[in-house]
Amino acid sequence: MKEVVVVGGGKIGSMIAEMLAGCGDYAVTVADASAQALERLETTAPVRKVQVDIADAAALDRLLAGKFAVLSAAPFHLTVAIARAAKTAGAHYLDLTEDVASTRAVKALAKDARSAFVPQCGLAPGFIGIAAYDLAQRFDELHDVRMGVGALPKFPSNALNYNLTWSTDGLINEYCEPCEAIVGGVRRETQPLEDREEFALDGVLYEAFNTSGGLGTLCETLDGKVRNLSYRTIRYPGHAALMKALLNDLRLRERRAVLKDILENALPATLQDVVIVFVSVSGLRGGRLMQETYAQKIYGAPIGGRARSAIQITTAAGICTVLDLLAEGKLPTAGFVRQEDVVLADFLANRFGRRYAPSQAEELAA
Template structure:
């Protein structure tokens, strides 16, 4: 399958390596940075320096490919999807941005190609898990989805290191969040809904952030009594982010906040991804709760280390593309994450990264 990958950052590099290494994909990687593309030397992929923020050059780079995999910053998702439709390519991305997803949904109407955004960890895998368990209930009550990409060794007051895009991080902290209450879709505020829990003997907090639900609100509206998504952090992070975003009003100057974080919060490859889903309801007349809890750790292999967020995000989108190529997903129109069957995802050669993770045995 001939694919063009947009973006040669940490996630893009991992996607390129996985797809090219499988032998079933002919990968061309496009980025505006020649330095970023140079890091792909030795993978056997083709590379092109293209201004990915300009419609004309981007369209020219997409023509002649079967599929587009977009690993660019979230604010370029609509542009990339629009050019993919113009070029007649199937489209996959990692966006957590709600507005971009709605725009892509509109682009997919009447299209002869497929559009599948939100193919990462959250949104992405977390929605596949939640929907899988939700289908097993006669009457669905509560669906709680919790995900965290955390430093394995937190050392600062935020108890946080940069493990992925600063743009995406601040975006999900600043926008309204979708949820379901009493069967109805509502919006809740980011950083609110603070809760605490322990998992594997470690204390965590979780709070509302935007985008992690994907399209599950629409899918489960009228079926679930309650549905929400919260980001997991170490205790104390939420309070400090509220100081920065609300008391210091940096939510109104997000570029300044992003620059501060890039300069002051170190990046780490030594991270852990936490996936925690609980679903409750009635089965055979009994009130039952099902729990899915996993920890995915970084790969510390010397010479080629991979962070946990690289592993999980790249696995998500590569599995989606692979299942599509195998004909296990619709071949045109808008594809929701919850249309992916969890057993098929975990059995996939890329999705198996989640299967090889450590299942958490006890939750307090």
């Protein structure tokens, strides 16, 4: 049985711990600075709970000593400290961050590491990049790769058409930070909340707009190989305009703590959500202009006798699948590992990755 540490005892950390401890192959320790978070941990499988200040490097080093892996479900600003401790301990490192600067720091730490460093293992970045790269490899010449993900309430009931489904800090970060893209064959930065478009899926109208971090390392991987590459967050129509008013007109972009307080006290959480994954790739194959699309809806479901949201399930399933593939020797075990290094077929065949498989998603929706 492999010993792993999950840092962060929130909704996503709880789901990761439940999946890993429940499968019987991992001995799970959940670490958090908050005793209250550990007390409220939503797990039925047996886990060890440790209160630790992530800023205390010595305590973190002791916690990770001898462990097979550490999985970070902590806020993005703690990413580098956890990755640094993983390197010291020789433990494999996995995280869920969408923060571009943090991922660059993790990549630098991985250069001479004796263990694997696999950032951005969630939904977006994460699975969306695995699916997009799989489609991209089916073309002789790539033209456009368009990616989008949304975690949305099934029953929107406020002006933003949104409920809080994951980290508020992460949400604000992706709405405020510059976005990576390839436009006309040139890597560049684009602005968040811009390049809005509308599309319909299963008869429902959505909007999509630029947000930061969702591309993971695909800009680097496909640089010089694709004409246009973009990632956009999917919401119900009207959301982007209201968020731009809050961030730009009311200048809450400069007062993120205030915006976080407003959102967390005005928007309720919900377990009745749906995750939408959308990838469209076009280019030449056999001399013909072709297009392939991957589209999926995934719904919440009970796990461990408790209702779980779709964003909990998909995010936790992503990082748990990558951990399994590492343990099985299907991924490099040292240095920096990209999401594109994960084979889509291996991911979907995995016991955790099956949560993304079309038949499983349909079953969950029933």
